[in-house]
Amino acid sequence: MVRNPAATALEITVEVRPEPQAAECLRRWVKQLRRQRYTPEAIQQVFGIRSADELGAAEREVWGTRLAERTDPLSVWLQLFWLERPVRYELLAGHADQLLESGLQAGLFQRCGRSVRASLRAEPVSGAIVWADHRFEDVARTSMLRQHGGPVYPPGADSLMLAEIVPHFATGRMLDLCTGSGVLALIIARGGNKVVGVDIDPRAVEVAQLNAEANGLKSARFLLGDLYAPVAGERFHCIVANPPFVCSPYANGPRYHSGGPLGDQVLRRIVAGFSPHLHRGGKALAISHVGLRQGESLADRARTWLSxxxxxxxxxxxxxxxxxxxxxxxxTFALAEGMASFRREFRRWLQFLRRHRVHEIAAVLVAVERTGTNFIEVVSAKPVVVPVPLNKSAIQVVREWWTH
Ligand SMILES: C[S@@+](CC[C@H](N)C(=O)[O-])C[C@H]1O[C@@H](n2cnc3c(N)ncnc32)[C@H](O)[C@@H]1O
Known part of the structure; x- marks a missing residue:
């Protein structure tokens, strides 16, 4: 355990050290998956999409059935680690006999009859393989991890959006707040920058550390704590954050999920920390939902965080x-339990938003640069794609804004 001298008694900074056997197991699998081209390009080529967020339940069934008919290694890894489906033991053993046995011992795999399931999913992102909890299937918790905590967020469309921008503004020493699986910190570390990732969930910090070790990235370090507490008194050249931001009633759900009724509960604390934690000229980037009340504009709300x-x-x-x-x-998550369950959740959620007078939800990227004088711009970067892309994507808008 490492104590940050600037932190108060309640804000002890903890570095989580994972089990060496777990790190070794994941490292060997990263090598194997890379060798067999388990890449973002392969996902795009096979499924025609980039993010698992875009895969509906019915499509997942169709793809599972199609891939089950193929026996090449890439199809097997996609079934196991991306679609989160069981694979026949013999088929897996045929491709990775020793890795399968050591994975079973380390807790990466679970036997289910004559098949094997992976207890973590693997997301290929910008040259790294990022391990995290499942998004589709509930499986027994892996025994690989020492730390208890909530489910670790598998990189989603939000993570991938930030991942496309981060390499364009990464310089110097960086801070990744709400690091989760560590996906953004890993991308930064791959680019050669030093990065500290912080998460409030000990299990996330352990997975992030495992991911760094498995991908051979030594310049990423992960700390447990509430936002800036583990780095109190420190300044960075860049900060990136993907906080829990969904405008949702599930305050007791996974820690990665709810940003309160207005979505910006964690975001506003992150933004408040930009000035004290950025060097002069430093930059920061965050993503969030924003629940807007009748008559309230996005600019009104943005001013409450940024003025x-x-x-x-x-x-x-x-x-x-x-x-x-x-x-x-x-x-739609409730559909797994049937239509009646979906209706119940739908009504409950909508009533919650109505009670808080939220009538619209915007999704935003927030970019800042510590230039000295406050100036706020609110722009629309909503995709206009019919019949062809007609405007710039939010990713392009932010990238170009950095270079002005
Ligand atoms: C949406 S996930 C993002 C994970 C990752 N950065 C990504 O882009 O995939 C949000 C993460 O924030 C963490 N978190 C929530 N509240 C936090 C807080 N107050 N301080 C630090 N981390 C927090 C959660 O545990 C979760 O891992």
Whole structure:
């Protein structure tokens, strides 16, 4: 355990050290998956999508059935680690006999009859393989980890969006707040920058540390704590954050999920820490939902977070939905328990938003640069893609804004 001298008694900084056997097991699997081209390009080529967020339940069944008919290694790894489906023991043993046995011993795999399931999923992102908990299937917790905690967020469309921007603004010493699996910190470390990742969940910190070791990235370090507490008194050249941001009623759900009724509960604390934790000229980037009340504009809300920041700020809105459409899309998780369960969750969620007078939800990227003078721009970067892409994506808008 390492104590940060600037932290108070309640804010003890802890470095989590994973089991060496677990790190070795994941490292060998990373090598194997890389050798057999388990890459973002392969995902795009096979499934025609980039993020598992885009895969509906029915499509997942179709793909599972299609891939089950193939026996080449890549198809097997995609079934096991991306679609989260069981694979026949003999088929897996045929491709990776020793790795399978050591994976079973380390707790990466579980036997289910004549098949094997992986207890973590593997997401290929920018040359790294990122291990995290499942997004589709509930499986028994892996015995690989020493730390208890909630499920570790598997990189989603939000993570991948930030991952596309981060390499373009990474310089010097970086801070990744709400690091989860450590995906963004790993991308930064791959680019050669030193990075500290912070998460409030000990299990996430252990997985992030395992991911760094498994991918051979030594310049990423992970600390347990509440936002800036483990780095109190320190300044960085860049900060990136993907906080829990969904406007949701599930305050007791996974720690990666709810950003309170207005989505910005954690974001506003992150933004408040930009000035004291950025060097002069330093940059920061965050992503969030913003629940808007009747008559409230995004600019009104943005000013409540950003008006005290001593620099220029960009809020790029890339999606917006009314409360009912938002809830219908978000509550699909309940379909696993049937239509009645979906309806119940839908009503409960919508009532919650109505009680808080939220009538629209915007999705935004927030970019800042500590230039000295406060200036806030709010722009629309909602995709206009019919019949062809007609405007710049939010990713492009933010990248270009950095270079101005
Ligand atoms: C949406 S996940 C993002 C994970 C990862 N950065 C990514 O992009 O995939 C949010 C993470 O924030 C962490 N978290 C929530 N509240 C926090 C807090 N107050 N301080 C630090 N981490 C927090 C959660 O444990 C979770 O791992």
């Amino acid at each position: 005290h920041f001593d620099g220029r700020c960009l809020v790029a809105e890339f999606a917006r939905a009314d409360a009912a459409s938002f809830v219908a899309q978000q509550a």
